[in-house]
Amino acid sequence: MSGAESTAAVAIDAGDLPMGGGLLALLRPALQLLEPGGVLAVNSLRDGLQDDLSVWCKVQRHEYLGHDPATGADASTTTRHLLRRGNLSIAQGHRETDMRLASQDGRLSAEQVLSAVPMPQDADATSGFAPRGAQVEPGGPRYPFDLVNRDHVAPPEVARLYDQAVESQWDANRDIAWDQLPSHDPDLERALDQVFTFLAENELSALYVPSQFVARIHPAYAEVAMFLSTQMADEARHIDVFLKRARSGGGGLGVSSATTSQSLLTLLELTDFTEAAFLLSVLGEGTFLDLLRFIEDHAPDEVTADIVRRARNDETRHVHFGQVHVRHALAHDTSLYQRLENAVRRRATAMAGAGGVPDALQDGLTILAAGSTSPPAVARGHDAFRELLDEMHRNRTKRLEHAGFTSEQAQTLSELHTPNFM
Ligand SMILES: [Fe+2]
Ligand SMILES: [Fe+2]
Known part of the structure; x- marks a missing residue:
């Protein structure tokens, strides 16, 4: 026996377990607690275990150091075997031995988990779906994740926003007072139904566009996918609640315009995650x-206002x-400003000739704001619609400045934004 005995970092009591009868379930996890080169002591009552251990160590590329009688109370019957952990065949990384998440007021948030298990700067495509913090056995296949850099993918606020999102879920079936929806004048109802048709179409794109990026995000940044x-x-x-609203007043769905369709296709075709976040979420x-605030302010009944208010909270x-995604990425890559500006310009070029705000939507919003089809009311509705466009431009400019664009750039980019709003 070598002098390794005194340096054994971990010891296990193996009783009389044989190699093929459960001993490995103690042995393998104990070896994982060691650094490569670390020594494990196995105290066993079993005769002849040295042969099995020595063969197993060879196959698993560990080193069997030898054995001698153990000291202590059972010294007469116990044998102490010493094994040195090899470099291979054991998962990489450290076991999370000291991991004990502490709840706060009985709660355990994703934000707390993120601070206990920080995201790596870069992610390894061969760790596959291994959860962040797991020990990864070498030899796994490469996965096709290509969003593998924290600075481009994962703003630190993401876990807090995930916690908020989970807490804020509501139900379009149960939580809307559908039985209190009043009847409206058919012209007003048709206007409302057109507006909700437009909203639902845009919501479909807002569902599909992010779905294309989820499967590309490395699981080390799982909170982003979550x-x-x-x-x-x-x-x-x-989508569900807007279509239900459009079909609850007697009018049914309205028109889907070519302008909307063209605009949403240019979103769906984006392949860069940050460009998509910028065009879909920041601008669209x-x-x-x-738009939702406008509809809420002019809604002719409380049920309709409630639907739009709930959607606006989510939005x-x-x-x-x-x-936060775009700001985080811009802070780490200033060349991104130009790329984002180019993305807006490319989209404006693709939209050239598509016309202004879709006619059916413009008419629907005008009648909604008018509240009736009497000419003086329609004149007010028309003015309200023009004010909405100005308000959208002002707020879009502010959001762009907030992202870090100069006010001149923000003005230009906001003016180039799609007439479809999204
Ligand atoms: Fe939405
Ligand atoms: Fe949304």
């Missing part, structure tokens, strides 16, 4: 906050995530 899954659940609910969903979170 947040996007809540965003997608929100959008599914918005940001503009929708003003506020989506815009917030888009903003």
